[in-house]
Amino acid sequence: MNFELSDEQQQLSESVRKYLASHYGFEQRKAVIASPQGRSDGAWRAFAEMGLTAIALPEADGGFGGGALDLLPVMEALGEALVVEPLLDSIVAGRLLARTGNAAQRAALLPGLVDGSVALALAWLEPGRRYAQAPETTGARQAGTGWVLDGAKSVVVGAASAARLIVSARTGSGTSLFLVDPRAAGVTQNPSRTVDGLRVADLRFAGMQLGADALLGDAGTAQAPLDEALDFACALQCADAIGAMRYAHEATLEYTKTRKQFGTPIASFQVLQHRMVEMLITLEQARSMAILAAARVDGQGDANQRGRAVSGAKVKIADAARLISQESVQLHGGMGMTEELKVSHTFRRLTMAGQRFGDADHHLERFAALD
Template sequence: MDFSLSGEQQQLRDSVRGWLKSHHGFEHRRAISRSESGWDAATWTAFADDLGILSLADIAVPHDAVTVMVVMEELGEALITVPFLETVVTGAAVLRAAGGEAAQALSDGIIAGDVRLALAWAEPDTRYGWQPRTTRAVREGNGWRLDGLKSVVVGAPWATHLIVSALTDTGTSLFVVAPDAIGVSLMSYPTIDGRRAADVRFEGVVLSGDALLGEEGAALPVLERVGDISIAAMGAEAVGVMRRMLADTIEYTGQRKQFGQPIASFQVLQHRMVDMFMQIEMATSAVYLATLRLEAEPAERARAASVAKVTIGEACRFVGQNAVQLHGGMGMTDDAAVSHYFKRATVIEGEFGTTDHHVERFISVAG
């Protein structure tokens, strides 16, 4: 049992933090999220060339969950917009499970900074279940024909490739689809945290045979695992988001004076910040648990991921709401960094399953 980081991991963390601190300040973030496309090319290029962290998507080596955790926490604290989670974590996890040349080529593309992925899994009627209901791929000649609608595909407007789950004759399967293929239409919109998503419609999209990722009909367990990998990484991001909110709140309440003294001198506010801190600590432990159990057998892995998602979801809500509250009116403005972090925390709370969803999942896997 060991909770320490390796020297390499510490070094990587420091260099990621250093770069983000000098290149990805709040004003940069705000300007990017307010731009038409919301796309932060400079940061993505630096991730590829200067920091080399896109190489965590290399499927020739096993998923390095602890290093991903370390990086994600930093990305959370800097509130990045780029689709690192969607591409390097979620997308690469699908590729790794599929294997093969096509997957390796995409993985190489990610590392070079050329390929960005978005996983189109949810549909208007599936809520948080992995199984598609209406998106369907049927064999046509040597290839496939894809029809259906996917909802809130995060990162889709920035993606070079979509990974789409669809029903086929033998079950659920995964396909690589180009967003500009004939028959694919994106209805793009910003998300409340200033990123971009789209509802994606597929109408008679013709796919070649090698668009199939992995084995036909075998995608459900893959998606379950990919979901847990994503929850662990997103949880680490959440810890970074929350640590920053708490730090900002401590700083703000230390400076803000009312009744002739800093408001941080009021015990009721001190204890609130302590409650925030304790939730962050519990969330940190939960992320460790989910991260270190990713290679366990599926039920144990799922249990740990659901423990993490519930703990993170509740912490995100509590820490976020109170960070805003203790900033007073300032917390309710677009000018305050804390409101942007709060919105990211709110999105995280609702992605990959709500608290209720994961309490039920915990019950079903814990037996």
């Protein structure tokens, strides 16, 4: 497998990093988190102008027809800068809409996703069901030509800023997906903020009336595309974590070169050198697994092979995130826990990275079950 970036990927990655370095520094990020909206409209427009929202969409819908491997260096850059805009979730929801929606549904939303005027969100987690991907407590029943939606979804990233939600629900024939306006009657949002600064919301649907045009694809046929979308999301979440781990390692290495004890830099102490090397090896192993997961998601192979690659990567990256985040904080000493140091915020990002789209225990069980 080729682990080197193509020229196009390298150029895009450099463009994203250059923008983030000049417009999304640590202090600017703190201002975004503290704002009422919790995201930067300027950053969102810039991401769209760079084509990030269009990479994974088909060319017929105004996208570039790319995949997870094309987005991998982008997600690494976003993870390194600790970007809090719900770009990942909007990309995943848009790609799912492109794969399941009809021409009218795609035409209504995807051009806006491409130009940055529309954001989407995917609502799939349910209260009390951990990481189960098939909906159970959220259901939709037919009422005339439309549908009535009832149930609840948990920790929906970007729900408040989304023009539409894609909501998974149980119907009589299986799993179905619906386009839902998060501000329509029948939807209640309970917003909150995750430990790493993302804006999320728990949603409750009570007798929500939906038209026939809200259903994506055929009723009861959505579980396979939903599973594929969540594997795609998990692979990109792994890439985001790689970027955060890379920053944690580089920042810690630089600190050990400047922090002196007994008149000498602590980087000269052999025991600390061993720990830094372990961090680097762990990072490179995790990145290799992330690349494999992205390649399997982009491939046309067996769904079990895709799932095993993604789950294997998530287990490895969750373990790597824990080791590197803890080591980076410990080697920075007491200041590694302060609000003023980016390392402490990177620790939180990596803690959440181990939980999103399934934790290590969930994916270890899934890996074994897909054998």
